Amino acid sequence: MCAVNAPLLCAQAATSKAAAEFNTPAYWYDSGQAALRVAKQNAYVGDRAKNVILFVGDGMGISTVTAARILEGQLQQRDGESNRLAFEKFPYFALSVTASANQQTSDSAPTATALVTGIKANDGAISVNQTLARTESNADVVAAASIKTILEQAEIRGLATGIVTTARVTHATPATNYAHVPDREWEADANLPEGATVKDIALQLLEFSYGNGIDVVMGGGRKQFYAETEADPEYTGRTGMRRDGRNLHQEWLAKYPQSAYVWNKQLFDDVDPKKTQYLLGLFEPSHMRYEADRAQDIAGEPSLAEMTQKAIAMLQQHKKGFYLMVEGGRIDHAHHAGNAYRALTDAIALSDAVKAATAMTDPRDTLIVVTADHSHTFTIAGYPERGNPILGKTRANGELSTDTMGLPYTTLGYANGPGFTGGKNRREFNGKNESAMAATYKGTAARPDLSDVDTASPAYMQEATVPLASETHGGEDVGIYALGPNAHLFRGVQEQHIIYHIMTEALGLNQQNK
Secondary structure (H helix, E strand, O other), rough: OOOOOOOHHHHHHHHHHHHOOOOOOOHHHHHHHHHHHHOOOOOOOOOOOOEHHHHHHOOOOOOHHHHHHHHHHHOOOOOOOOOHHHHHHOOOEEEEEEEOOOOOOOOOOHHHHHHHOOOOOEEEEOOOOOOOOOOOOOHHHHHHEEEEHHHHHHHHHOOOEEEEEEEEEEOHHHHHOOEEEEEOOOOOOEEEEEOOOOOOOOHHHOOOHHHHEEEEEEEEHHHHHHEEEEEEEOOOOOOOEOOOOOOOHHHHHHHHOOOEEOOOOOHHHHHOOOOEEEEEOOOOOOOOOOOHHHHHHHOOOOOOHHHHHHHHHOOOOOOEEEEEEEEOOHHHHHHHHOOOOHHHHHHHHHHHHHHHHHOOOOOOOEEEEEEOEEEEOOEEEEOOOOOOOOOOOOOEEEEOEEEEOEEOOOOEEEEOOOEOOOOOOOOOEOOOOEEEEOEEOOOOOOOOEEEOOOOOOOOOOOOEEEOOOOEEEEEEOOOEEEEEOOHHHHOOEEOOOHHHHHHHHHHHHOOOOO
16 A cells, blocks of 8 residues: 555556556457446346435546546556546446536535435525525525425434534535525524524524434534533634534533534544434534544544444434435535645545445445535646656656646646746645745746646645636536436436435435425
């Protein structure tokens, strides 16, 4: 196995190994015949599911999947181009059109709303229809425009339910499952406009009233649940942000029988799925750590795969079945920061979670859907030779490729974002802060000379064409990968909100949302 911080060396080893073991005409022909035989074995397994698991790679567009696939293979000293992530091995695939009710290129709120309610919504909307103004804070008006979610319908039907994310549990994608607000920013009472009567997202999670309540909720976002006078258990000098004085994590324990609240890895490991009916895990005041940084966490954090396994183990105790959403939320955040390394390693972490879920379930009774809410302006280009380190500089025939100024460039880049170099203000991703990058410019060149720059470093920020403080989403279609009952209904180019309809059809919910 390759060191995570040395992908270039691994990729070089994989390249020579690949050349020695395959890449012959006979290999390509025989592998094509083998793939044909596998394709012919794809079998229809029915249209009714006991369980549904929806995986959302936030911002995981096609280019992200491709680059993550190559990086995973190279980190394992294998041919990255022929590697496949866990969900890419699923038998059914379609493309999802991510445009929202009012946006050509959407944000996460309306796209996630489409996934869980079956309708298109507006920018910023959390499970409310497009008739509602984003500024509307009257609870009665919001309730009238609210759309019942698949999670709420599952609870009404008596199924177990769960939400797992690496973002805040009150962030846009997870929040669409249980909350109804026109503005995704209303995560805590401190975020609500003056005079608002609608409840904030965190409070809606606590006061969720459908069925027996959500069984499993894990991710980040402690500060939305802690009072502003309550000390954070992990970080000295930090407190919550709630102004109403309520400690929602304590109220969770009081509300649910046989419940547990955990905030670090040890407490998480101590949870016995057979003895715990309700689990709330909040592992950071804000978002959880990137997978690349998780080992550095003071109190320790479980991986996305570990949280997925724990959630499934708990939900499987319920004989009627379950609905679970799992989000790799920080793929999106790393892309916004122009940092491909963390975006790709978080995408690989999502693949690991999918692999874990597949191992714990039966495709005859469990529909697993893997998709993205939207894409990013992330590109793979430059004619690099096969086996070239995906995070490295572009090489062809063993030689560095150069631009018209004679400067090397990377295979990966962004159409816009903080990595813009035209103003010679090149900066480098460095955790929560950014610091100047030690790259020089040749003469009057508008780009830095990357000859001596380690572009495979976790801190490297890929170059961007248009200068923006934060890289934007992309508007192209994203993938839908499916396995299990009703998976055969994902085919061709489909509007994003059909995902909800196929999932609810599989579970036999079939409630109309209009």
